[in-house]
Amino acid sequence: MTAQGRLSDPPTFAETQAMPYLQAVIQEGLRLHPAAAFPLVRVVPEGGAVIAEKVFPAGVSVAANCWVAHYNRQVWGDDAHEYRPERWLGDKDEVAAMSRYWIPFGHGAGTCIGKNISLMEIGKVIPHILRKYDFKLVDPNAELKCRYVAFVLQENLNVSIAPRGKA
Numbered sequence: 540m541t542a543q544g545r546l547s548d549p550p551t552f553a554e555t556q557a558m559p560y561l562q563a564v565i566q567e568g569l570r571l572h573p574a575a576a577f578p579l580v581r582v583v584p585e586g587g588a589v590i591a592e593k594v595f596p597a598g599v600s601v602a603a604n605c606w607v608a609h610y611n612r613q614v615w616g617d618d619a620h621e622y623r624p625e626r627w628l629g630d631k632d633e634v635a636a637m638s639r640y641w642i643p644f645g646h647g648a649g650t651c652i653g654k655n656i657s658l659m660e661i662g663k664v665i666p667h668i669l670r671k672y673d674f675k676l677v678d679p680n681a682e683l684k685c686r687y688v689a690f691v692l693q694e695n696l697n698v699s700i701a702p703r704g705k706a
């Protein structure tokens with residue numbers, strides 16, 4: 540898009556919305572590594588609820604967890620553990636079905652109020668920095684580790700950054 544003069548500097552929101560692979564990369568990144576790992580708690584309303592074929596009475600706290608939903612093979616298939624942005628670019632109905640289980644910002648009542656502004660910022664920042672800087676893993680063999688502190692922190696993700704073409 541840069542070569543064709545279709546991407547401003549910095550990119551506009553509208554331009555980034557017209558970049559399906561970028562959007563797929565963001566969705567896939569947030570699927571495989573959602574920041575929130577704490578349970579997304581809801582209280583069963585009056586009348587109770589049937590969830591996953593089990594009956595829950597009113598007033599009981601139930602919760603979903605992003606990491607569990609995002610790695611569910613019944614939803615994402617046998618390659619649920621793989622980073623594959625292309626899964627977001629397939630059949631429209633299949634993508635819509637998967638999207639119901641994509642909950643890095645929660646879902647329904649209590650959904651993150653910062654969801655749309657965050658997606659807008661991520662969508663603009665990624666192409667902006669990628670076309671200005673080169674990123675290189677300091678140690679490509681270092682094992683990426685995650686630490687749970689309600690949010691999930693990455694460890695061993697050390698990257699050197701240099702102006703593009705000058706590394």
Ligand code: HEM
Nearest residue numbers: 574575579580643644645646648649650651652653654657
């Ligand atoms: C990538 C960035 C962000 C992620 C991954 C994220 C994720 C989440 C998640 C998982 C929840 C719980 C939703 C639920 O229970 O269904 C939440 C709630 C919330 N988030 Fe975010 N968030 C982000 C950015 C922001 C920003 C920028 C703001 C403020 C502008 C914000 C404000 C809130 C608030 C106020 C709630 C509580 C909503 C409620 O309980 O009604 N978040 N967020």
